[in-house]
Amino acid sequence: MAQITIQPATADRFADAQHAWDNGGDGRGCQCQWWTITNAEWNTTSQPQRQELFRAEVDAGPPPGLVAYVDGEPAGWVRVGPRTRQRRLARTKNFAQSAEPWDDDSVWAVSCFVVRKEHRGEGLNDRLLAAAVDFAREGGARVIEAYPLDPAEGSKKGSSALFHGVVSTFVKAGFEEVARPRADLAIVALDLRS
Template identity: 70%
Template structure:
């Protein structure tokens, strides 16, 4: 049985973050900056610039994400942090029209992105990352955690690149409840962590 550990994405783990993000999917090009930039800013940045933005974010702290290690090798990533630090969330209509929480409330955190290297998909790593993200948010003052997963029962043929939000069943299994369904396959879920 492989040994799985999950650690905060800190500056000394930046190379590990890169390894986790570059194992397939859009992680390499996105650098987990999609939620931190406006659309105009996103369009103006290159992959190298987004990598430097992530480096700055990780160095400045607090950690914007967690990294999963399988037998000591970086294998996955989850972005977790205050929703207010992920500015695109407030600008995303299907979210801002569906949330029950004030958008400026810093005690509301968001799980917005998962990346799991191809060789570790299907091993339950996403569920472990989510459990660690919930603990991390609770320990760092979150009152509520929101997420915006895909309901694969409504769109079972989604390519893996479109599942970076996570899948609804993983969130339900972790105790999240559906608070809105802005599209048949897109759901807003929440978990009270007080």
């Protein structure tokens, strides 16, 4: 049986995050910057520039996410941290139905998953989400929110489009649906105080 460990994306794990993003969707090109910069900034940055933004984010800390390892090899990623550090979330019309104030640092968000193709179907998203919840709790989060897709609704989504995660993964982890901006998109939240 494979050994799975999950660690914070600290400066010494920068290359591991890069490896986890290879062969796993849009991670390499995005550098997990989609939610951290404005649309105008996104449109004027190249992949190498976004990589430098991610490096600066990791070097400055706190860790912006977690890296999953399967038998010591980087295999997956989840972005988790205060929602205020993911500026585009507040600017996304579909997320306006959030019940939480956008300027509250105690509200954290899980906004992105990447799993290398050869490790899909091994339950890594479940493990990454559980670790993200623990990480948020340890970081002082009051609430953790996410914006997963519901593949049972709407058109079939490719694996790259599922970077938000899927509703069933969050519900299984105890999150409650708080809004449904579109048939195939939910806002889910978990109160960490209880």
